[in-house]
Structures are given as C-alpha cells and as structure tokens.
Amino acid sequence: MDAHFTVLALALAVEALAGYPDALFARIKHPVVWIGAVIDRLDQMLNHDDAPGWQRRLAGVLALIVLLAIVGTAASVLSGLLRALPFSTLLEALAACSLIAQRSLHDHVADVARALRAGGLAAGRAAVARIVGRNPETLDEPAVARAAIESLAENFSDGVVAPAFWLAVGGLPGIALYKAINTADSMIGHRTPRHEAFGWAAARLDDLVNLPGSRLTAGLLAAAAWLYPGASPADAAQAVKRDAGRHRSPNAGWPEAAMAGALDLRLGGPRTYGAVRITDSWMGHGRTAATPADIDRALGLYRYACGALFGMAAVLAVAL
Incomplete structure (x- = not known):
C-alpha cells in the first residue's frame, strides 16, 4: 500500500x-x-421490460458482476504492464x-458563478x-x-476523495473498480420504472463504497475551514453531527453538511427532479x-480541502 500513496500524490498533483x-x-x-458503454450494453442485453421485478433485480446483479470482472481485469493487466x-x-x-475529477469539478462549478454574473438567472440555470x-x-x-455548491460538496466526495481512497487501498484496480460502481449507479441506479429493480445492486454497492469517502470528505472540509478565511470548522463539525444522518442519502449529507456549516449556509432541502418534488432535510x-x-x-x-488531501497523501507516501 505504501507505493499506492506515492501514486496517489502524483495523480492528484498531475x-x-x-x-x-x-x-x-x-x-x-x-x-x-x-465504462459507460459497457454498462449501456449490459442494460440492453439483460434488462427486459417484460420480466418480473425479481428477475430484473437478479439480472442487475449479474450485470454488475460482469462489469466489475471486465473493469477489474483490464485495470489489473494495465497495472502489471506499467x-x-x-x-x-x-x-x-x-x-x-x-x-479523479478535481479540476473539471472546479471548472464546472465556477462556470455557474460566472454565468449568474454575466447572464443572470437564465444563464445560471443553463450552467x-x-x-x-x-x-x-x-x-x-x-x-x-x-445547487452548484451542493454539487461541489457531493462530487468532491464521489469524484475526488472516494476515488483517492480506493486508489490508496487498491492501486489502479481499486480506483477503476470504484469508478465502475459509481458510473453504474449514475446510469442505472435510479428509481425509475426501467431501473428500480435492475439498478438496485449498483445503487446499494455504490452506497457502500462511498461510505468511507463521504466521511473523509466531511473531515477534509472541516479541516480546510481552519485555514480558509471566514469559514468555521466548529460549525462544520456541528452541522455534520446534527444534520448528516437526516439526508435521504446515506453519504451525500456528510460533505453537504460540512460545506453548509463551514460557510454559514443551508443546503439541501426540497427540490424538483423533472416533475417530481423531492422532500429532504436541510443541511x-x-x-x-x-x-x-x-x-x-x-x-x-x-481548493484548501484538495490541498489537504494532497498533503495527507504526500506525507503518507514519504512516511511509509
């Protein structure tokens, strides 16, 4: 695992x-x-609309096993060659x-602030x-x-910290398997008529593999609040303790609550997806x-929290 921390530090920096x-x-x-192309192909092959729910759930389990076998094998072979x-x-x-998506996440969220300033509400909505x-x-x-801040907090967890965690644990195969699970959840892990049964395994496994990353993300945001001017580490910790467990997601509440508390905001709450109104707790x-x-x-x-993540990886790489 000690070599994995060196790979992680370099990967984060690059x-x-x-x-x-x-x-x-x-x-x-x-x-x-x-990975998405493989998932789409498995969805077309195994997810039959006329099948009963239990059969579609089993098909989703099979699809996930096949996906992980393909991705894990490819990543292991590549790692061995490298x-x-x-x-x-x-x-x-x-x-x-x-x-890992540090830079692209930052840029996409920054685009929302620029759009609101330059083009008002319509441009902000589009961004x-x-x-x-x-x-x-x-x-x-x-x-x-x-919404932009919530996306930043949640995707810091599953787009940066959780991949970093699984890279540290399992090297290139570890991070590749994590991304396969996370991508499967984003594509088929929704409670829609087509995917509620078929995507059940992907959604549940994604909840499990994101558990350590979400907790670590909350800690990194609270730690970054010690250094970032105007942020409150104490309020970040208090919000996590009070609100994280009330979120409808077992993981998203941790980074959202930490971000909200650190910046004296309220995040989450009721929101609308398509025409469906979702009631959720405030963070x-x-x-x-x-x-x-x-x-x-x-x-x-x-940015401060990303710096803290890099610093932690670098220290562990040197120490080990």
Missing part, C-alpha cells in the same frame, strides 16, 4: 495541474465513457489521474443544469447557487439566500 486534456478526449474519449516499464510509478499515476439533475426551471438565483442552519460570491467561497474552501 490532475490538479492538467485535468483531462481536451485533445486526449477527442482522440480516445475518457475511461468513464468506456509496473514492468521504467518510471512505472509515474505512468501508473498518469493512468489513475484520469479517474447548473450541466452538473445537477434537478429541473432548472424551478430554481431562482439563490437556488441555482445552492446547516445558515442562509438560504446564496449568491455567486458564496459559490466563490465554496470553491475556495474546496
């Missing part, structure tokens, strides 16, 4: 500096796109950094619709800003009237 280059995406797409080459640690870090699933037409300007006891300036503050806290 991804923060370079992200995933557009030219590379244009040429070979992205590993998550490849380790036989010179500069193997750097090469493995370059492969792993494609599965936030690229990163959240809720109906943008139901959002006023404070709700757009809150934090602060303001609901969020602004583009609050998005900027959330991004600042996020």
Whole structure:
C-alpha cells in the first residue's frame, strides 16, 4: 500500500495541474465513457421490460458482476504492464489521474458563478443544469447557487476523495473498480420504472463504497475551514453531527453538511427532479439566500480541502 500513496500524490498533483486534456478526449474519449458503454450494453442485453421485478433485480446483479470482472481485469493487466516499464510509478499515476475529477469539478462549478454574473438567472440555470439533475426551471438565483455548491460538496466526495481512497487501498484496480460502481449507479441506479429493480445492486454497492469517502470528505472540509478565511470548522463539525444522518442519502449529507456549516449556509432541502418534488432535510442552519460570491467561497474552501488531501497523501507516501 505504501507505493499506492506515492501514486496517489502524483495523480492528484498531475490532475490538479492538467485535468483531462481536451485533445486526449477527442482522440480516445475518457475511461468513464468506456465504462459507460459497457454498462449501456449490459442494460440492453439483460434488462427486459417484460420480466418480473425479481428477475430484473437478479439480472442487475449479474450485470454488475460482469462489469466489475471486465473493469477489474483490464485495470489489473494495465497495472502489471506499467509496473514492468521504467518510471512505472509515474505512468501508473498518469493512468489513475484520469479517474479523479478535481479540476473539471472546479471548472464546472465556477462556470455557474460566472454565468449568474454575466447572464443572470437564465444563464445560471443553463450552467447548473450541466452538473445537477434537478429541473432548472424551478430554481431562482439563490437556488441555482445552492445547487452548484451542493454539487461541489457531493462530487468532491464521489469524484475526488472516494476515488483517492480506493486508489490508496487498491492501486489502479481499486480506483477503476470504484469508478465502475459509481458510473453504474449514475446510469442505472435510479428509481425509475426501467431501473428500480435492475439498478438496485449498483445503487446499494455504490452506497457502500462511498461510505468511507463521504466521511473523509466531511473531515477534509472541516479541516480546510481552519485555514480558509471566514469559514468555521466548529460549525462544520456541528452541522455534520446534527444534520448528516437526516439526508435521504446515506453519504451525500456528510460533505453537504460540512460545506453548509463551514460557510454559514443551508443546503439541501426540497427540490424538483423533472416533475417530481423531492422532500429532504436541510443541511446547516445558515442562509438560504446564496449568491455567486458564496459559490466563490465554496470553491475556495474546496481548493484548501484538495490541498489537504494532497498533503495527507504526500506525507503518507514519504512516511511509509
């Protein structure tokens, strides 16, 4: 595991500096796109609309097993090949950094603040619709800003910290398997007529593998609040203790509550997906009237927390 921390530190540094280059995406797409293609194919092959619910649930379990077998085998073979080459640690870090999303997450959330400032509510709704699933037409300007901050907090957990955790635990196969589970949940883990039974296994396994990352994310945000001007680590910790368990998700409440408490905001609460109104608990006891300036503050806290994650990986790499 000690070598994994070195790979993790390098991967975090490279991804923060370079992200995933557009030219590379244009040429070979992205590993998550490849994983998504496998999931889509399994969905078409195994998820039959006329099958009873129990059969579709079993089919979803089978699809998940096949997906993990494919991804795990490919990642293990790639890891073995890279380790036989010179500069193997750097090469493995370059492969792993494609599965971490620090930079792209920052840029997408920053786009919402810029859109609100430059184009008002309509532009803000269009920008936030690229990163959240809720109906943008139901959002006023404070709700757009809150949605962006909530997305930042939740995706910091499952797009950055959880992949980093599983990279540290299992190397390149660990992070690849995590991304396969997380991608499956995002594609088929929804309570829709087509996927409620078929996506059950993916959704439940995603809850499980995100459990350590969500708790670590809350800790990183609270720690970052010690250093970020105007943020409150005590309020972050208090909000997590009071509110995280009341969220409808077993994991999303942890980073959202930490972010809300640190910045004196209220996040979460009722929201609308399509035409469906979802009732959920509020995270934090602060303001609901969020602004583009609050998005900027959330991004600042996020950068500090990413720095804390890198520092922790670097210290462990050196110590071990």
